[in-house]
Amino acid sequence: MTRAPAVEAHGLALGYGGEPALEGVDFEAAPGAALCVLGPNGGGKTTLFRALLGELQPLAGRVRVAGRPAYLAQTERTRLDFPVSALDVALMGSLADGRWWRPPGRSQRHAALAALGRVGLEGQASVRFGELSGGQRQRVLLARALTQDAAVLLLDEPFAGVDPASAERITAVFTELRAEGRTLLVSTHDVESARLFDLVLCLNRRQVAFGTPAQRLGREVLETTYGSDIVVLEGSGDTAVRAITVQHHEH
Ligand SMILES: Nc1ncnc2c1ncn2[C@@H]1O[C@H](COP(=O)(O)OP(=O)(O)O)[C@@H](O)[C@H]1O
Ligand SMILES: [Mg+2]
Structure with a gap:
């Protein structure tokens, strides 16, 4: 029996008026898969997530997500200074179940504390x-x-700017989420962390490659994905390359 993908895109093109920001996107992630969305700043990672959330209508093609995904937005966290507690912020997740007009109940507080x-x-x-x-x-x-207890989680650059202890904890949570059979889409511009995923989708204003990291993260794909933003260090076999991305700017 074949199961429907948890997330899929076919012939997808996205934009904000004018030239498409991202095009030629075609991939499927099965339930329980962990997919890394890899690309440089401006490559279209956040744009893809916005389409998967239904915030951005495709210029061409289609996307489908099984159920409503949970979303961790790419943020400038240093600028976030809500005058509320950590628990209050965690509780905001339960607003996503649609009952925003009710004050959080005991079970929601319990879920937020557990999270x-x-x-x-x-x-x-x-x-x-x-x-x-x-x-x-x-x-x-x-x-x-x-x-949000979602089957699909979209996490936009969750490791950007976090300390090593936090990164380790976030990675541990991802491992648990995968063990629970949830589907993870995690964007990053870090090539080496992409190698840990089941699947990788390389974007640079269009889809450069999709497949397993072992298949896809070779010199040619990396150079096409990153252009001058990458230094490919070594490697005889195509998949043995080590790469360093050079960030010229931050979005
Ligand atoms: N709201 C917007 N309006 C117009 N252009 C946008 C908007 N958001 C992103 N873009 C453009 O779309 C392209 C892809 O951006 P983005 O998806 O944010 O890339 P990434 O998340 O990979 O850094 C960029 O050229 C960016 O300038
Ligand atoms: Mg982004």
Whole structure:
């Protein structure tokens, strides 16, 4: 029996008026797969996520997501200074179930506390969000996504700018989510972290490659994906290359 993909795109083109920002996107992720969306800044990663969320209508082609995905937006976390506690932020995830007009009940508080526990911040539940470190804020935002109990999670650059301890904790949560059979789409511009995923989708204003990291993350694909933003260091076989991305700017 073949199961329907959890996430798929076919012949997809996306834009904001004018030239497409991203085109030629064709991929499928089965339920339980972990897919890395890899590309340079401006490559179209966030644009793809916005289409998967239904915020952006395709110029061509189609996308489909099984159920409503949870979303961890790419954020400038240092600028986030909500005058609310970590628990309040985690609780915002339960607003996504549509009952926003009701004050959170005991079960929602319980779920939000459990989510904070999963990201290692149980003890910080009552700390003001703005007083947490950048990595801790990111973990709270991940907890907020976890409270949605979604089958598909879209996580936009979750490791950008976080401290090593937070990155380790976030990775551990991803491992748990995969063990639970959830589907993960994680964007990054870091080639080496992409190698840990089941699948990789390389974007640079169009789809450059889709497949397993072992198949796809060779010199040619990396050079097409990153252009001058990459330094390919070594490697005899095509998949043995090591690569360093050079960030010229931050979006
Ligand atoms: N709201 C927007 N309006 C117009 N252009 C946009 C908007 N958001 C993104 N873009 C453009 O779309 C392209 C892809 O951007 P984005 O999806 O944010 O890339 P990434 O997330 O990979 O850094 C870029 O050229 C960017 O300038
Ligand atoms: Mg982005």
